[in-house]
Amino acid sequence: MSTADLVANAVSKRFADTQAVDALSFSVERGSFFSILGPSGCGKTTLLRMIAGFIAPDSGDIAIGGNSMRNVAPNRRPVNMVFQQLALFPMMSVGENVAFGLGQRGMGRADRMRRSHAMLERVGLGGASAKRVDELSGGQRQRVAIARSLVLEPTLLLLDEPLGALDLKLREHMKIELKQLQAAFGTTFVYITHDQSEALVLSDHVGVMSNGRFEQLGTPQDLYYRPQTPFVAAFVGANNRIVGRTTNRDGALVEIATTDGWTIHARGHGPIAPGDAVEAFVRPEAASLAREARELPGGQPNHTGQVQSLLFDGANSAVLVQETRTRREFRIALPQTGQFSDLKPGEAVLFSFDPERAVCFPARPGAAGRDTAGSDG
Amino acid sequence: MDSALETRWHGRLSLGLLLAPAVLWLGALIVLPHVDLAVLSFRERVGPRQYAASLAQYRTFFAEPLYWRVFVRTALMSVAATLLTLLLAFPIAWVIAKLSRGRSSSWLFILCLIPFWVSETVRTLGWMILLRESGVLPSLLVKLGLTAVPVELLYHDATILVGLIYTSLLFMVIPLISSLESLDNSLIEAAYDLGAGGFVILRTIVIPHAAPGITAGCIVVFMLTLGNYLTPTLLGGKNSQWFTEQIYTQFITRFNWEQGAAFGFLLLALSTAMVVIGLRISGQRFGDVMRRT
Numbered sequence: 001m002s003t004a005d006l007v008a009n010a011v012s013k014r015f016a017d018t019q020a021v022d023a024l025s026f027s028v029e030r031g032s033f034f035s036i037l038g039p040s041g042c043g044k045t046t047l048l049r050m051i052a053g054f055i056a057p058d059s060g061d062i063a064i065g066g067n068s069m070r071n072v073a074p075n076r077r078p079v080n081m082v083f084q085q086l087a088l089f090p091m092m093s094v095g096e097n098v099a100f101g102l103g104q105r106g107m108g109r110a111d112r113m114r115r116s117h118a119m120l121e122r123v124g125l126g127g128a129s130a131k132r133v134d135e136l137s138g139g140q141r142q143r144v145a146i147a148r149s150l151v152l153e154p155t156l157l158l159l160d161e162p163l164g165a166l167d168l169k170l171r172e173h174m175k176i177e178l179k180q181l182q183a184a185f186g187t188t189f190v191y192i193t194h195d196q197s198e199a200l201v202l203s204d205h206v207g208v209m210s211n212g213r214f215e216q217l218g219t220p221q222d223l224y225y226r227p228q229t230p231f232v233a234a235f236v237g238a239n240n241r242i243v244g245r246t247t248n249r250d251g252a253l254v255e256i257a258t259t260d261g262w263t264i265h266a267r268g269h270g271p272i273a274p275g276d277a278v279e280a281f282v283r284p285e286a287a288s289l290a291r292e293a294r295e296l297p298g299g300q301p302n303h304t305g306q307v308q309s310l311l312f313d314g315a316n317s318a319v320l321v322q323e324t325r326t327r328r329e330f331r332i333a334l335p336q337t338g339q340f341s342d343l344k345p346g347e348a349v350l351f352s353f354d355p356e357r358a359v360c361f362p363a364r365p366g367a368a369g370r371d372t373a374g375s376d377g
Numbered sequence: 378m379d380s381a382l383e384t385r386w387h388g389r390l391s392l393g394l395l396l397a398p399a400v401l402w403l404g405a406l407i408v409l410p411h412v413d414l415a416v417l418s419f420r421e422r423v424g425p426r427q428y429a430a431s432l433a434q435y436r437t438f439f440a441e442p443l444y445w446r447v448f449v450r451t452a453l454m455s456v457a458a459t460l461l462t463l464l465l466a467f468p469i470a471w472v473i474a475k476l477s478r479g480r481s482s483s484w485l486f487i488l489c490l491i492p493f494w495v496s497e498t499v500r501t502l503g504w505m506i507l508l509r510e511s512g513v514l515p516s517l518l519v520k521l522g523l524t525a526v527p528v529e530l531l532y533h534d535a536t537i538l539v540g541l542i543y544t545s546l547l548f549m550v551i552p553l554i555s556s557l558e559s560l561d562n563s564l565i566e567a568a569y570d571l572g573a574g575g576f577v578i579l580r581t582i583v584i585p586h587a588a589p590g591i592t593a594g595c596i597v598v599f600m601l602t603l604g605n606y607l608t609p610t611l612l613g614g615k616n617s618q619w620f621t622e623q624i625y626t627q628f629i630t631r632f633n634w635e636q637g638a639a640f641g642f643l644l645l646a647l648s649t650a651m652v653v654i655g656l657r658i659s660g661q662r663f664g665d666v667m668r669r670t
Contacts, residue, residue, distance in 0.1 A: 052570060075572045087567035091585040100581075104572035148571065 004066075005030045005155050005188040006051065011060035013046055020046040022212035023060065028156075028190060028205070033182050036192045037199040038209035039235070044192045047209070048158055051190065052081045065155040075104070080149035081158040085165065086141055088133045094144055095120065095129030101152045119151040120144075123181065138166050142174055150185055159191040163198060175201050196236050200224065208232050228269070230361040233281040238318075240282040240330050243363065246274050253355050256280050260326045265301055265355035270362055280360035284318050285333040287353040289340060300352040305330065307347045319343060321351060418638035434639035444623065444640075451620040452647055454534065455602040458541040462549045462598050463591065465542060470553035475562070489550050497544060501611045504540055505531060508612075532614040540608040545601055549594035556590025557583070592659045593666045596652050603648050620644055 004027040013021040020043040028034040036044045049055045051062055053074035062069045065078055080101070089097050095116045102112035117129055123143040128136065136144065142162060149157055163171045163178075179202050182189050193199055199206045200220040207217045208231070215235075216228045227233035234241060244258040246268075254268040256278055266280040290296045305321035308329065317334040332351055334340050343349075421431035438444045473485045492500060507513045508530035515527035530536060560583065568578045584591070609619035620640070627637030656663060 054566060054569075074566075074569050075574060079570075081567070081570045083563045083567055085561065085563055087561065087563040089564060089568070089582060091582070100568070100573070101571035104574075104577065152571065 003030045004028060005064065006034075006190065007063040008047075008051075009061045009063070011047070011050060011057045011062060013043075013050060013055060013057050015046075019043075019212050021050070021057070024212070024214060025060075026207060026214065026217060028188060030188055031186045032204040033179070033189045033191065033202055035199040035203040035206045036190070036209055037194070037196055037206050037236070038192075039194055042209045043212040044194075044209050045160065048081075048160055048190070048192050051156070052079055052158055053077050078155040079158060080152055080154040080156075081160060082145045082149055082162045084160045084162065086145040086162070088141060088144055088148070090133050092133075093129065094125070094131050094133060094136065097133065097144060098129075098148045098151055101148065105152075115151060119147045122184075123147045139170050139174055139177075142166070143177075146178075146181060150181075150187060153187075155188065157187050157189050159189060161193050161195075163193075163195075171198075178202060200236070208235060210235075227281070227359065230279045230281070230364055233279075233359060233361070238284050238331065240284065240287075242280045242282070242328075244278060244280070246272055246276050246278055246360075249274055254278070254360055256360060258326065258328075260328075262303075262323055262326045262328065263301075264303075264358070266358035266360040267356055269359050272360070272362055277363035278360045279363050280358055282330075282353050282358040283333075284331040286357040287330070287332045287351050289319065289321070289332045289334070290350045290352075291347075293350055296350060296352045297354075300354055302350050302352045303330075304348065304350055307343055307345050307349055309345055310343060321349060414638040414641055417635050418642050420635060422635065434636050435643075437636065438639060438643060447618045447623055448620050448643065448647070450618055451603065452651070454537065454541075454619075455599055456651075458538050458545065458602045459595050459599045461538065462542045462545045463595060466546055466549035466553055466594065469546075470550050470557055473550070474554045474557035475560075486554070489547055492543070493547060497607055498611075500544070501540060501608055504536075504543070504612060508536060531612060532616050534613070534616075537609050537613040537617055537619075540612040541602050541605060544605070544608055545598040548597045548601060552590040552593040552597070553587065556587040556593075560586045588659055589661055589666050589668075592655060592661045595655060596666065599651060599655070600648050603644065603651075 006028040008027070009025050010023045011021055011025070012019070012023050022043075024047065036047060038044045046055060050057050051064070051069075053069065053072060069077060089100065092100065095113060098119055099109075099112040099116035102115055103109075107115070113129075117126075120126060120129055123146065125140060125143055125147070128140065128144075133141065133144070145162065146157075159178075163174050166174060175198060178189075178191075182202075191199070191202060200223070203220055205218065206220055206223055207214045208223060209215065210231050216223060216232045218226075218228075223232055223236045227236065233239055242256065242258060242262075242264060244256040244262075244264075246254050247257045247263070248255040249268060249272065252267050253265055254272055255263060255265055257263050264280060264282075266282070268278075272278060288296055288300075293302060296302055304324045306324065308320045308322045311318045311320065311331075315336065318331050319334055319340070321330045321332055322328065323330055330351065334343075418434050419430055419432065420428045421433040423429045438448075469485075469489065473482050473489075477485055495503075505512070508515070510527050510529040510531075512530070515524070515530060518524045519527055564582055564586070565578055568582050573581070604621060606619070606621040606625065609617040610622060613619065621644070624637050624640045624644070627633045627640060652663075656666070
């Protein structure tokens with residue numbers, strides 16, 4: 001693949017008793033925004049540090065811009081990194097921070113300060129060159145850190161959860177800004193995060209990582225609408241998780257009965273035979289809510305329940321419903337029509353969902369656990 | 378009494394009581410003797426129990442080459458000892474602060490501390506046992522065939538320097554460790570990532586960050602070395618030519634307290650001047666530096 005800026009081939013790394021990265025292979029296309037999404041301890045930081053060159057892989061190879069990076073030190077790689085805590089140099093001015101890398105390439109002071117100014121202009125910090133780093137706001141520092149790397153025109157820009165330290169409002173703002181910066185510069189970004197919303201909003205492609213492996217690699221839409229593993233279904237976006245055994249299979253559709261006797265239907269994924277333990281996932285927005293049966297879409301199995309609590313969150317508002325017989329919690333997104341604005345806890349409701357939009361997988365070993373009513377994960 | 382006024386008065390009283398020991402200590406043991414020494418240094422004996430104000434003591438210092446040569450020599454040797462201590466202590470502090478983890482780091486620190494469980498006199502006598510002509514090291518050199526006869530390793534300038542560095546090492550290591558520990562490792566990684574090599578990182582990131590610690594260590598070591606009496610006397614013998622010895626001689630051997638007091642003030646002026654110059658060169662402020670010690 002000539003257009004791939006980053007190719008990892010069976011890369012592994014082991015620390016004492018944990019396999020941090022387990023024979024990973026993937027490639028990132030030139031100019032794309034690639035995210036590695038996973039919970040803490042999944043090995044994503046190790047992977048990023050191997051790409052940057054701070055850690056050497058035990059086996060496998062990483063190629064950047066078509067060249068193998070084996071035995072290439074971090075200061076010789078065409079890769080720059082934006083650190084989690086940004087790591088701006090407090091002993092230098094903002095302009096000197098941005099000019100630092102150019103100086104290492106032997107560029108004269110006048111030249112590199114001019115380039116540094118131009119770069120700061122581009123990220124909207126034209127007048128900040130002479131300022132001290134601690135005079136900048138969180139978002140401005142973020143931009144300086146990115147400018148300091150991008151001024152070197154790296155083949156690959158690595159970002160190690162750079163939004164983690166910001167407050168929510170600024171984080172939302174910086175998400176948009178990062179995406180715009182990436183589009184403006186066209187540099188290939190490799191971004192690691194544990195925040196699924198960051199990964200979905202920013203990326204062209206996302207690798208969902210768990211225990212040193214990619215559970216799934218695909219577009220944000222793939223991950224959200226077509227999860228390939230129960231881990232991805234549970235980790236990406238809110239989902240209702242229902243554990244049970246299959247009682248019947250009709251083509252793609254599977255009938256699932258929980259131990260306490262609730263029956264639902266979902267699309268089966270992978271080898272599932274009647275009697276197998278399975279995990280089913282239903283998106284909160286895939287379910288419809290109604291006060292009377294005739295309001296529900298036809299042709300779908302109906303369920304009854306009682307409103308347990310209302311989770312108002314503007315456009316993301318949802319309601320937690322308790323299924324009548326089993327007292328299981330089930331999360332349903334509230335439509336924006338205002339139809340249910342007068343809903344009260346304790347009210348009896350009906351709900352249904354299209355089995356085609358629910359998915360079920362063979363149960364993971366040791367994943368029998370409790371059902372979860374789709375909190376954001 | 379107005380209650381606000383009363384509270385303020387109580388606050389002042391407790392502050393005063395808390396500061397009292399320090400003020401007493403400073404006043405009685407440092408300021409008073411120095412005032413007395415200052416008065417002593419500016420007078421001259423004109424007859425039995427008769428004294429007159431004069432600059433004769435200071436004039437003697439500049440008129441007698443031995444005195445000011447010893448003075449300059451002491452200053453230069455102290456600067457050399459300070460710089461060598463810094464060179465030696467920096468890698469030690471780096472290992473303790475950055476490379477070792479948890480237990481091994483505290484063990485290494487204890488290893489630096491152990492020599493200080495023994496008094497300075499005993500430590501210096503230990504060096505003498507090792508280095509004197511009939512001592513351990515010269516006989517070892519003979520056994521190894523490196524020298525034909527035992528050589529005297531004591532009473533050289535190098536010997537004095539070794540002893541001074543050994544005595545001062547800990548006082549350099551401690552401020553260096555604390556300033557290096559506060560250096561965020563990701564700054565080093567970021568510089569490395571941006572293309573810098575080891576020496577550039579040391580010069581542009583590590584040293585600027587550690588500058589207050591370096592300056593603090595240098596000031597402490599320089600003052601300790603300049604004012605040291607025991608180590609140069611024992612390891613240097615008659616050749617040591619240390620300025621504190623001159624002061625001792627004036628006070629104890631010659632009973633010339635006026636001359637001794639003047640020398641003492643010259644030494645104080647020297648160390649003050651060197652500290653000011655050091656701060657100027659490193660661009661540090663005294664307050665920042667002293668917080669690191």
